[in-house]
Amino acid sequence: MSKIKAPEALVIGLLFFSPYFLFSQGPITYYEHVRPILEKNCIACHRVGEAAPFSLETYEDVERRASFIQMVTETRYMPPWFANPEFRHFRNERILTEAEIQTIAAWVKGGAKKGKEPKDLAIAAPVTYPKPDLVIPMNKPFTTPGNGTEQFRLFVMPSNTQEEFYVKGIDFRPGNLKIAHHARLMVDTTHVFRPDDGALVSDTVLPATNLGVMLASYFWYGWVPGNFPTLYPDGIAKKLPRNADILLNMHYSPTTTPETDQSKVLLYLTKEKPRRPVKTFVLDEHWISNQPFYIPPNEVVTFYMRSPLVPADLSLINVLPHMHLLGKSFRSFAITPDGDVINLIKIDDWNFNWQMTYQFDQLVKLPKGSVVYAEAVYDNSSNNPRNPYFPPRPATTGWGTFDEMMNLIFEYIDYEEGDENLDLYQALKEK
Ligand code: HEC
Numbered sequence: 001m002s003k004i005k006a007p008e009a010l011v012i013g014l015l016f017f018s019p020y021f022l023f024s025q026g027p028i029t030y031y032e033h034v035r036p037i038l039e040k041n042c043i044a045c046h047r048v049g050e051a052a053p054f055s056l057e058t059y060e061d062v063e064r065r066a067s068f069i070q071m072v073t074e075t076r077y078m079p080p081w082f083a084n085p086e087f088r089h090f091r092n093e094r095i096l097t098e099a100e101i102q103t104i105a106a107w108v109k110g111g112a113k114k115g116k117e118p119k120d121l122a123i124a125a126p127v128t129y130p131k132p133d134l135v136i137p138m139n140k141p142f143t144t145p146g147n148g149t150e151q152f153r154l155f156v157m158p159s160n161t162q163e164e165f166y167v168k169g170i171d172f173r174p175g176n177l178k179i180a181h182h183a184r185l186m187v188d189t190t191h192v193f194r195p196d197d198g199a200l201v202s203d204t205v206l207p208a209t210n211l212g213v214m215l216a217s218y219f220w221y222g223w224v225p226g227n228f229p230t231l232y233p234d235g236i237a238k239k240l241p242r243n244a245d246i247l248l249n250m251h252y253s254p255t256t257t258p259e260t261d262q263s264k265v266l267l268y269l270t271k272e273k274p275r276r277p278v279k280t281f282v283l284d285e286h287w288i289s290n291q292p293f294y295i296p297p298n299e300v301v302t303f304y305m306r307s308p309l310v311p312a313d314l315s316l317i318n319v320l321p322h323m324h325l326l327g328k329s330f331r332s333f334a335i336t337p338d339g340d341v342i343n344l345i346k347i348d349d350w351n352f353n354w355q356m357t358y359q360f361d362q363l364v365k366l367p368k369g370s371v372v373y374a375e376a377v378y379d380n381s382s383n384n385p386r387n388p389y390f391p392p393r394p395a396t397t398g399w400g401t402f403d404e405m406m407n408l409i410f411e412y413i414d415y416e417e418g419d420e421n422l423d424l425y426q427a428l429k430e431k
Contacts (some may be wrong), residue, residue: 016264022327029115031057037100038062041079046093046224051177051225059114066112073101080226080354087331087346091425092228093360129135129229132266134159136246138174139197144179146258152401154196155248156188157265160238165235168278170221170270171229175217181251182224182355183323185265187217188245201249201399218240218282219274221265222320222357226330229266232336233426236413237270238278276413278317283307283408285397295380295404297392303406308332312414315363317424322407325352325380325386326395332408337369346374352386357400363419366412374408 028034038046038056046056055061059246062069076129096104107113136157144151150324190213220238221230246265285293287305295301321330327350334342345358366372380392388402395404413419 005074007404010161016019016291017203027115028103028110028152028217030062030107031115031118033115034062034107036426038102039094040125041094041096041100045079047110047204049177051174051180054263056206063114064426064431065165066108066216069319071106076101080351082347082349082351082354082356083346083358088343089361092356092360094226103148104268114202119189121424125429126207129169129231129266132169132171134161134267135264135266136267138248138262138405139388141175141260141262142198143258143260144255148254148256150181150254150325151250151252152201153250153252154193154199154201155191155250155263157248158194159244160248161240161242161244163268163271164242165240165267165271166274168234168237168270169231169241170230171266172221172227173264173266174223175263177254179252179259179261180223180225180251180342181353182202182222183222183251183263184222184249185247186215186247186354187220187241187364188247189241189243190346191218191245193247196413201401215247216244217280218284218407219280219320219411220246222355224354224356228359228425231268232278232424233422235275237274238411239268240267258285276416278411278413281314281412283372285406287414288406292307293397293404293406295378295395297394298381300377300379302326302375302377305372305374305376305406305408310366310368310370310372311380313368314366314412315365315419315422316366317411317413318357318359320355320357320409321345321347321374322405322408322409323352323376323378324401325388325405326380326382326384326404327352328377330374332364332372333372334370334372338365338367342366342370363413363422365415365420372408374406376406378404 004067012145042056044050046054048057050054073096079096081093081095083090085093120373136159138155138157142153142155147235172183172185174183192213205320248263252261283305287307288308289304293303319332323330329348329350332344334344336342342364342365359411380387380395382390382392397403397405
């Protein structure tokens with residue numbers, strides 16, 4: 001057989017696309033070779049007004065940090081991306097190819113040359129969004145203690161809406177990008193969380209979480225730096241119940257001086273009941289088959305989840321696996337009644353700091369009768385550098401960051417013929 005095997009193909013690919021090939025065309029320069037890579041993979045976050053700590057928009061920005069950039073790209077620390085692309089690709093995926101990493105390294109080694117400035121230098125402007133219909137800020141500004149600790153806080157943001165609305169789009173605007181690390185929005189109609197506004201969720205148990213209340217939504221929106229807002233096409237929207245409270249679970253980075261934040265949620269609303277409501281499908285610790293969800297100290301444990309039979313054909317929009325600091329890896333797939341396997345997500349090296357929502361490239365059809373499986377590995381030994389306790393302590397379910405969780409959350413709409421080709425994000429591109 002004269003078939004080219006994958007590693008050989010890779011070698012041939014590298015020969016053609018490697019810096020050595022580029023060298024033969026002349027020196028590697030910022031404008032010609034490096035900037036296009038940064039534009040595609042870095043600048044969404046590393047631009048003025050965005051969440052990364054510095055801008056990488058100009059030659060000076062980049063040249064000053066050239067070897068640092070080489071390091072973070074060679075180690076694949078940047079761009080942050082955790083889902084294994086061999087298992088499944090996502091719409092919001094950002095991954096450098098081996099050739100791109102080598103190009104950056106060769107550019108740095110070659111003296112970080114500027115090259116000839118092209119005439120048309122404009123970096124695509126950030127996407128602009130229409131004016132929101134409702135802006136809900138945190139009740140009052142919150143100031144971090146500035147004592148070098150991370151802060152996990154719960155904020156209760158009453159919507160004060162007198163009728164039921166449907167949400168076509170959601171955007172989250174951190175009030176202070178220096179400290180905003182990530183945020184998760186949930187929806188509550190019971191109002192029992194109101195006394196907990198501003199409470200710490202890191203090491204205390206909130207009184208309200210003990211009441212076993214059912215939230216109207218356990219996952220409404222997740223924000224991490226570089227996120228895209230959601231804006232669904234006409235006829236697709238999710239519910240905001242009358243007078244609901246939006247619960248904001250906010251992670252603030254540590255700082256040595258106090259910082260103040262008043263983040264807000266921007267909503268695009270309609271009163272019209274959508275033809276296709278967006279729903280959420282949450283698998284939590286109850287669906288673990290090897291109960292109890294208890295992680296003894298000094299052990300590495302794997303938990304397995306199995307969903308009930310999916311009751312109808314569904315079109316999955318996105319997926320959000322959720323674990324805390326002991327989480328190491330996560331994998332989920334579905335098996336259809338015909339025995340086909342649908343890969344959903346695989347994270348080989350879980351990073352608590354990046355609670356990303358993974359947007360499927362195209363809607364994923366989950367046929368009626370399918371079962372969703374998930375497996376998650378937790379390392380509660382002191383080999384896990386993120387273990388919050390030394391010596392390790394037993395861990396079990398809880399909202400606190402030092403407790404553990406195993407959640408798998410999907411947003412979906414009921415399947416309709418042709419969904420495989422529906423572009424959910426068209427509305428964003430047109431704006
Ligand atoms: C999704 C948003 C996002 C993207 C895309 C992104 N960064 Fe970052 N970057 C961040 C954030 C947030 C930080 C600060 C927190 C951290 O270090 O994890 C950061 C930190 C860094 C740092 C400093 C690391 C340190 O240890 O202090 C460098 C250098 C960097 N990024 C370079 C890049 C480069 C080069 C790219 C593209 C190849 C890139 N980033 C893509 C968000 C992003």
